[in-house]
Amino acid sequence: MLKKVLAILLVLTLVVGLAACGQQPASNEEQKSEETTSNSNEEQKSEETASDSGKEENWKIGIMTGTVSQNEEEYRAAENVLKRYGEEHIMIMTYPDKFMDEQETTIANVVSMAEDPDVKAIVFVQAVPGAAAAIDKAREVNPDLLVIAGVPGEDPGVISSKADIVLQPDELAMGTTIIEQAKKQGAKKFVHYSFPRHMSYPLLAARRDLFKENCEKMGIEFIDATAPDPTGDAGVSGAQQFILEDVPRMVEKHGKDTAFFSTNCSMQVPLIKSVVDQGAIYPQPCCPSPFHGFPSALGIEVPDDKKGDIDYMVEQITKVIAEKGMTGRLSTWPVPVAMMFIEGGVEYAKAYIEGETNGKVDVEVLKQKFEEYADTEIEMNTLEENGNKYDNYFTILLGFLDF
Structure with missing residues (x-):
C-alpha cells in the first residue's frame, strides 16, 4: 500500500514540475502583441467614449x-x-x-x-x-x-x-452715441457721407434721421453729403479719391471743429487720413474698430507677430495721433466689431x-x-x-x- 502511495506522489510531482517548466516568460514579440492588443482596446474605448459624447469630429x-x-x-x-x-x-x-x-x-x-x-x-x-x-x-x-x-x-x-x-x-443707438461723442470732442458741425444705395437700407436711413435730430438737440449743424457709391462706375478708388478731395473743402468752409462720418468701409482710410491732415474730428468708423482704417491711414506698419493684437494697435494709434497733435479728436470702439x-x-x-x-x-x-x-x-x-x-x-x- 505504501509503495502505491509513493508512486502516486511521484507522478504528481512530475506533472507539477512539467507544468511549471511549460510556463516560460513571454517572448518580446508576444509581449508586444499583448501590449498592442491592450492599446487597441484602449483606443477603441476612447473612440467609443468620444462617440458617446456626441461631439462631431468631421466638421x-x-x-x-x-x-x-x-x-x-x-x-x-x-x-x-x-x-x-x-x-x-x-x-x-x-x-x-x-x-x-x-x-x-x-x-x-x-x-x-x-x-x-x-x-x-x-x-x-x-x-x-x-x-x-x-x-x-x-x-x-x-x-x-x-x-x-x-x-x-x-x-x-x-x-x-x-x-x-x-x-x-x-445703428439706431449710434444715432445718439456718435453725436454725443462728437459733441464731447468739440464738434460744431457734423458731416454725414453716404449714397442712395446705403440710404435705401432702413437701419442706415433711420440712423441718419437720428443724427439730424440729435445734432439739432445738441446745437450741432448737420451736413448731409453725397459721395460716389464704391460699387458704381467709379469703383472703390473713385469713392476714395472723392473723400480725399472733399474733406479739405469741407474743413475750409466749415472749420476744424467739424466731425466726419461715412457709412462705407472702403472710405474710412481716406477719411481718417484727411481728418488728421486737416485737424478735424472723427468720432467713429462705420464699423467700430481700432483696426478699421486707422493703421493704413496713419502709416502704421504692423509686424506679423502683432497682427490682431488690439493692445499693440491702440498703443500705436495713440502714439501717432499724439505726434500729430490730434489727441482727443479721434475715437472708436475698444474692439473690432x-x-x-x-x-x-x-x-x-x-x-x-x-x-x-x-x-x-x-x-x-x-x-x-x-x-x-x-x-x-x-x-x-x-x-x-x-x-x-x-x-x-x-x-x-x-x-x-x-x-
Whole structure:
C-alpha cells in the first residue's frame, strides 16, 4: 500500500514540475502583441467614449467675407480663424467688390461651401445684398446649415427669415452715441457721407434721421453729403479719391471743429487720413474698430507677430495721433466689431456643432462668445422696428475708446 502511495506522489510531482517548466516568460514579440492588443482596446474605448459624447469630429465652418480692398479687417479675422483650426475645419470665400452687380457670384460662392457635406455652418460677414438668395440656395443642398449673417445689407424682415442669427452694430443707438461723442470732442458741425444705395437700407436711413435730430438737440449743424457709391462706375478708388478731395473743402468752409462720418468701409482710410491732415474730428468708423482704417491711414506698419493684437494697435494709434497733435479728436470702439462677429461667430458655430448650445439660437452662449473675444461686457438687444420684433436679430453696442 505504501509503495502505491509513493508512486502516486511521484507522478504528481512530475506533472507539477512539467507544468511549471511549460510556463516560460513571454517572448518580446508576444509581449508586444499583448501590449498592442491592450492599446487597441484602449483606443477603441476612447473612440467609443468620444462617440458617446456626441461631439462631431468631421466638421467644417464656411466664412463668407469681403476682399482686402473692401474691408481688410474682416478678411484678416477669417484668416485668424483659419490659422486656429486649419483647412480641415475652415473654408474662406469672398464676395466680389462690386457685389451689387455680381450677386450671382456671391450666391455661387456660398453654395460651393454648402455643397461640402462636412460644412455644418456658414458665417457671413458682411451679409451684403444677395445674401438672402444665397442662403436659400445653400439650404437647397444643405438644409441643416447654421447660418450667421453679420452686418446685413438687406431688410431685417428679409434677412432674419433666411439666416438663423443676424448680427448688427446697434445703428439706431449710434444715432445718439456718435453725436454725443462728437459733441464731447468739440464738434460744431457734423458731416454725414453716404449714397442712395446705403440710404435705401432702413437701419442706415433711420440712423441718419437720428443724427439730424440729435445734432439739432445738441446745437450741432448737420451736413448731409453725397459721395460716389464704391460699387458704381467709379469703383472703390473713385469713392476714395472723392473723400480725399472733399474733406479739405469741407474743413475750409466749415472749420476744424467739424466731425466726419461715412457709412462705407472702403472710405474710412481716406477719411481718417484727411481728418488728421486737416485737424478735424472723427468720432467713429462705420464699423467700430481700432483696426478699421486707422493703421493704413496713419502709416502704421504692423509686424506679423502683432497682427490682431488690439493692445499693440491702440498703443500705436495713440502714439501717432499724439505726434500729430490730434489727441482727443479721434475715437472708436475698444474692439473690432466686424472681426468679433466673425471670430465670435465661428466659436458659437463650433459650440453649436459640438452640441453645447440650446438649439441654433442660444442668446446666452452667443453673448458669452462675444464677451470672451471683447474681454469686456457688451450690450446685446433684439431688434424692434416698425412694431416688429425679430427674435433672432441682435444689435450690439460698446462704449468709446478715446485716442
